[in-house]
Amino acid sequence: MTGTTLSEYESRARELLPGPVWDFLAGGSGTESAVSAGRAALDRVRLRPRVLVDVSACDTRCSLLGAPLAAPVGIAPMAYHRLVHPEGEVATARAAGDTGALFTVSMFASRTLEDIAAAATGPLWLQLYWLRRREQLTGLIRRAEDAGYRALVLTVDAPRVAHRPRDARNGFAVPAGIRAVNVDASVMSASHGGTAGESAVARHSREQFDPSITWADLAWIRERTALPLVLKGILTGEDALLAVEHGVDGIVVSNHGGRQLDCAIPAADALPEIAEAVADRCRIILDGSIRHGTDIAKALCLGAHAVFVGRPALWGLAHSGSEGVSAVLRGLSNEFDEAMALMGAVRVEDFDRSGIVHH
Ligand SMILES: Cc1cc2nc3c(=O)[nH]c(=O)nc-3n(C[C@H](O)[C@H](O)[C@H](O)COP(=O)(O)O)c2cc1C
Numbered sequence: 001m002t003g004t005t006l007s008e009y010e011s012r013a014r015e016l017l018p019g020p021v022w023d024f025l026a027g028g029s030g031t032e033s034a035v036s037a038g039r040a041a042l043d044r045v046r047l048r049p050r051v052l053v054d055v056s057a058c059d060t061r062c063s064l065l066g067a068p069l070a071a072p073v074g075i076a077p078m079a080y081h082r083l084v085h086p087e088g089e090v091a092t093a094r095a096a097g098d099t100g101a102l103f104t105v106s107m108f109a110s111r112t113l114e115d116i117a118a119a120a121t122g123p124l125w126l127q128l129y130w131l132r133r134r135e136q137l138t139g140l141i142r143r144a145e146d147a148g149y150r151a152l153v154l155t156v157d158a159p160r161v162a163h164r165p166r167d168a169r170n171g172f173a174v175p176a177g178i179r180a181v182n183v184d185a186s187v188m189s190a191s192h193g194g195t196a197g198e199s200a201v202a203r204h205s206r207e208q209f210d211p212s213i214t215w216a217d218l219a220w221i222r223e224r225t226a227l228p229l230v231l232k233g234i235l236t237g238e239d240a241l242l243a244v245e246h247g248v249d250g251i252v253v254s255n256h257g258g259r260q261l262d263c264a265i266p267a268a269d270a271l272p273e274i275a276e277a278v279a280d281r282c283r284i285i286l287d288g289s290i291r292h293g294t295d296i297a298k299a300l301c302l303g304a305h306a307v308f309v310g311r312p313a314l315w316g317l318a319h320s321g322s323e324g325v326s327a328v329l330r331g332l333s334n335e336f337d338e339a340m341a342l343m344g345a346v347r348v349e350d351f352d353r354s355g356i357v358h359h
């Protein structure tokens with residue numbers, strides 16, 4: 001990481017960002033115990049290295065739903081990158097391209113899908129929340145197709161945005177001048193109406209998200225696009241099985257970085273039962289608390305094909321724009337490369353359950 005450690009990026013971002021923005025990034029729902037539990041779950045997993053394997057040519061590359069990646073790493077969808085850097089998602093897209101990572105753009109991105117695509121040299125996916133106003137979704141799907149996005153990620157763990165005490169206390173509102181530019185202004189006017197005790201983001205999301213959707217509604221998206229469909233926010237084997245039965249192409253095992261159901265099981269703890277239920281019938285991505293190359297190795301051993309990184313990308317962006325995001329991603333990839341060599345893994349597919357033990 002060019003001499004700067006990930007925790008230094010985090011500290012610097014904290015110094016640079018206004019308090020309420022930092023709290024929006026760092027915070028979780030309710031007791032925030034699901035944030036720390038995500039880290040603790042990964043720490044409980046220990047690696048079992050194999051030795052005297054020829055690791056002179058470890059290969060970190062892989063492909064995910066047809067997208068070639070330099071390492072099994074993508075950037076998780078996160079709203080409003082302009083909160084932390086004026087270039088916002090355009091800078092993030094450049095960094096993802098430079099480092100061979102996938103970038104999943106949030107529906108609530110603060111730069112247009114087209115500007116992001118113009119800056120990107122690597123694969124882009126688009127994340128959607130299911131809005132009451134379905135015509136907004138239809139428009140976004142069409143624009144994503146036209147701009148070359150390669151998959152849709154439907155976030156299913158947020159029928160409503162959870163109560164996040166820090167944002168409520170701060171009366172958090174997205175500063176004027178930063179907007180979810182890809183949706184109708186009336187859909188996400190999160191810069192208006194934050195008052196002490198109530199977050200504007202939470203209020204507007206609650207007004208606009210459709211909490212009535214079910215598995216049957218997935219057909220509505222399928223009818224409108226041939227893009228691969230990924231569901232984000234699966235935490236049980238039961239739902240993973242339903243996802244497979246409904247023909248999804250991938251799932252993101254995630255507790256939303258501890259920002260949705262308080263006390264939700266950490267993604268790393270949920271992964272084994274999900275991998276077993278899926279039995280290789282769709283791609284599995286893990287997110288939450290991925291901070292080290294060894295975390296990527298652990299996720300692969302537990303049954304994931306790739307990981308998403310959330311907050312660290314925003315720390316890099318706040319620190320030094322595109323270069324900061326690149327440095328964070330490159331640091332993780334370099335650490336993963338080292339983990340491969342020291343684990344005796346030559347290819348990404350070499351990781352399996354024999355590589356770990358739980359404490
Ligand atoms: C500031 C912020 C904004 C987020 N916005 C979205 C979003 O728009 N859509 C979504 O599906 N997930 C969103 N998430 C959740 C992330 O995609 C991801 O699940 C989580 O951050 C992963 O955990 P990590 O930050 O510990 O790596 C957001 C997370 C953060 C921190």
Ligand SMILES: CC(C)CC(=O)C(=O)O
Nearest residue numbers: 079108161201205256259
């Ligand atoms: C616009 C928000 C609902 C995005 C967010 O903070 C999240 O999904 O965690």
